[in-house]
Amino acid sequence: MKRSIVCLAVGVLLLSAVGTGMAKEQELIGAGATFPYPLYSKMFDVYSKEYGVKVNYQAIGSGGGIRQLINKTVDFGGSDAVMSDEDLKAAQAPVLHIPTVAGAVVVTYNLSGGPEIKLTPDVIADIFLGKIKKWSDPRILSTNTGTKLPDMAITVVHRSDGSGTTNIFADYLSKVSAEWKEKVGTGTSLNWPTGLGGKGNPGVAGLVQQTPGSVGYVELIYALQNKMPYADLKNKKGNWIKPSITSTSKAANIALPDNMMVSLTDSEAADGYPIAGFTWILLYKEQKYGDRTEDKANEVVKLVWWMTHQGQKYAEPMEYAPLSKAAMEKAEKLIKSVTYGGKPMMK
């Protein structure tokens, strides 16, 4: 009996020692988008080694990140989508959208022989609306002269889980097709007119790879890593664009608004890939809320600055599109507008 009490006491002492030891080290908590998660983990790992600040980022999805930010349970949120008016209102205070990297969504397919195909915006929309039902449709053939396409039914594969990838893809289709905009619209989950659903990028990729004649959409980074075929798309300026990290970055070479709450889909940029978008860090413009210390607010601002500057060099090796110069300048301005108790935190 006595011995167990002693053991317990020692245990408690040890635990409390560990507890105080951890409290000394600053820890920031973030939550949100899964898309930038691999990159963020790399960045935060490097950052904690350099500055001794641990960042705990939970990849719970953009929607979850926004919810957590609104509930003020995290220091920053991560999102692939701009916050909706409803969410901005729920947040009660201005929220900044600071872009970190850009990503793209590619149209992938399963055709025997792995031919390279080219698709126009209206054809993609009509395939996903279920109006173009066969690969031998004259509208597909007209942009793919010289490519042998089978007389096979098209099986559409989409995401079954709510996803920022779906949001970017639907945003693009809404811009290029009035019918899509009216019938389906934009969102992280949709009422799909046709097709099968797969969970996550791997789920969609798995269904596409298994189903002959199928077509789906996945993140560029996922298609690159898994050597999946993807279609060249015609952008707004009428150029055929092969999806790549460079053409994704170039999609941001447009007039960007100061708040950076901008969609890059169907970009005006001449050599930009049309289904691209930023991923953002979300944080409150006024950092003095709840019982936040100035110290903590400082650490958040420093971290975000680092991510948009020194951290950018980790993007390309991991197949993310780094910020273009114009985007980085806008991001700087946004970070400089962060205040603590009304006073700007960076000069």
Place this chain on the structure above:
Amino acid sequence: MLESAGQMIEPLERAQAESVHHRPGFTLSEGAFRKILYLAGISVLVLLIAIFFSLLLASMPSMKALGIRFLTGRTWDPVTSHFGALPFLVGTLVTSFLALCISILFSLPISIFLGYYHREGKASSFVKTVIELLAGVPSVIYGFWGLFFFIPIIRFVETELGVAPYGVGILASSLILAVMIIPYSASLGREVINLVPNDLKEAALSLGATRFEVIRKVILPYARSGIFAGILLSLGRALGETMAVTMLIGNSNFLPTSIFSPANTMASVIANEFTEATGAIYLSSLIQLALLLFVVTTVINIIGKIIISRTSVT
């Protein structure tokens, strides 16, 4: 005898003496022990009621906004906030009952084999272990296995029959669910068949009954309600199974038209859409879906209990 009784009394007295002197120690009185048991029993009840009410409370916004349309609507459109759960309700019930029908074909023979034909021995304990292992396999592994084993076969059949060769759909999910629930009904079935009194079996045998006749006339009538309880337990598992079904059902929000159609289940929709659900009505609708699943499971269990009590031999 007397001596041992004396020894029994001694520690009891000591314990009483200790409690009088308030000496700290680990003695648990009969009353306190009973209280702990009551507490454990009540906490389960409280937990169940608490889950029900928290689901009910959280689904209020969607109940107010959608009303009965939630149950009758066929469109699930997060963009326009129209939420009809009928396709998912149908999908859940169809896959689960189809799985049940398939699984009985296997679980009943297994339980007779282990409960009557080979009650002991190496082969029997080997089979028993394998069944227990099957019950412990994580559902994501079943999902993957289904994806790489069932789907190509089903796609081949679909191509031969001339229907759309999706592979995934109601049939694929029902098959994998059937495999997943066999261990539950088989184990419970074996237990109750084991419990059939030997007197009855021997009496039947002595009257010249064959083994098959013993099974039909003695074992099955006697063990009927227990076997049914096992099936019910496995149905509960099938109704709520999420991961494997999500991987194999095709996640299409339409009412299924054949067993080859892709469909969706309530559990799978919740798992798919909850993380990215924004907007009060959307979130609340998903929770109402959980409530619906909860209610469906409860109703099926109550019906099952009634059937069990009617069929049991007393």
